[in-house]
Amino acid sequence: MTEAAAVPFAVTLDRLILAAMLLILAAILTAAMVMQYAFREIPCPLCLLQRYAMFGTCFGLIGQLRSGNDQRGAGISMTFAVLLLVIAVRQTLLDLFPRPGHDYVGSAVFGIHMPVWSVFVAVALLLGFAVRLVLFGAPRAGDLPERAPIGRLTRALAIYVTLICTINLVSVIVQCGADACHTTGYRLLP
Amino acid sequence: MMAAVFFTLSIAFALDFAGHRSLALSCLLLSFALGVSLFLWEVYSPEYGFRMPWLQL
Numbered sequence: 001m002t003e004a005a006a007v008p009f010a011v012t013l014d015r016l017i018l019a020a021m022l023l024i025l026a027a028i029l030t031a032a033m034v035m036q037y038a039f040r041e042i043p044c045p046l047c048l049l050q051r052y053a054m055f056g057t058c059f060g061l062i063g064q065l066r067s068g069n070d071q072r073g074a075g076i077s078m079t080f081a082v083l084l085l086v087i088a089v090r091q092t093l094l095d096l097f098p099r100p101g102h103d104y105v106g107s108a109v110f111g112i113h114m115p116v117w118s119v120f121v122a123v124a125l126l127l128g129f130a131v132r133l134v135l136f137g138a139p140r141a142g143d144l145p146e147r148a149p150i151g152r153l154t155r156a157l158a159i160y161v162t163l164i165c166t167i168n169l170v171s172v173i174v175q176c177g178a179d180a181c182h183t184t185g186y187r188l189l190p
Numbered sequence: 191m192m193a194a195v196f197f198t199l200s201i202a203f204a205l206d207f208a209g210h211r212s213l214a215l216s217c218l219l220l221s222f223a224l225g226v227s228l229f230l231w232e233v234y235s236p237e238y239g240f241r242m243p244w245l246q247l
Contacts, residue, residue: 049195049228052199059202083225083226083229087229090233158207161203165200165203169196180191180192
């Protein structure tokens with residue numbers, strides 16, 4: 001019997017859902033960086049905190065994809081998804097009514113601004129975890145072999161997310177230094 | 191402060207990648223506390239506190 005066949009179908013499907021969530025988050029974070037560097041849109045402090053919450057969710061997803069018998073990773077992801085929801089809702093409410101100094105930061109994507117997209121992302125993440133629990137009831141099947149395709153995908157995504165988190169750290173240092181962040185420019189650039 | 195939030199998160203990722211799960215979780219917890227504190231600091235206004243008086247229901 002092959003390694004893949006030894007893993008129950010429900011566990012494989014569960015891992016696929018988690019890997020898809022991680023892949024989508026990595027794509028969103030990459031798109032945010034492209035908008036920052038290619039279109040010169042400097043992120044606001046709450047925008048950076050939303051990125052941070054998405055990275056935290058990725059951390060939990062990576063842990064959950066690696067582990068077999070505990071649900072700590074899923075718990076970490078849900079905690080950061082709730083943090084993302086709170087930050088995104090607060091920023092949406094801040095910018096909901098046009099007032100001096102309180103316009104939405106950055107350009108709209110499909111007519112919807114970034115904090116509103118973040119609300120959708122957070123709700124989708126929480127729904128994804130709820131659906132996962134409803135369908136599989138937190139499958140317990142031991143660790144997935146590293147050589148399995150999902151194991152290789154998880155490792156590649158973990159390296160990629162760690163890399164873009166490091167790039168964001170450098171970017172935050174250049175933008176904010178050790179002080180408060182502003183959208184007027186990069187503090188350490190002339 | 192934002193740099194500290196991302197720094198602790200990056201360290202957590204690196205430690206987790208190196209297999210030091212407990213240390214990584216400690217860094218993540220510290221990062222989470224810093225992140226929540228920074229969020230509260232960012233949204234606090236000396237004039238309104240945490241209220242949003244522009245929202246009239």
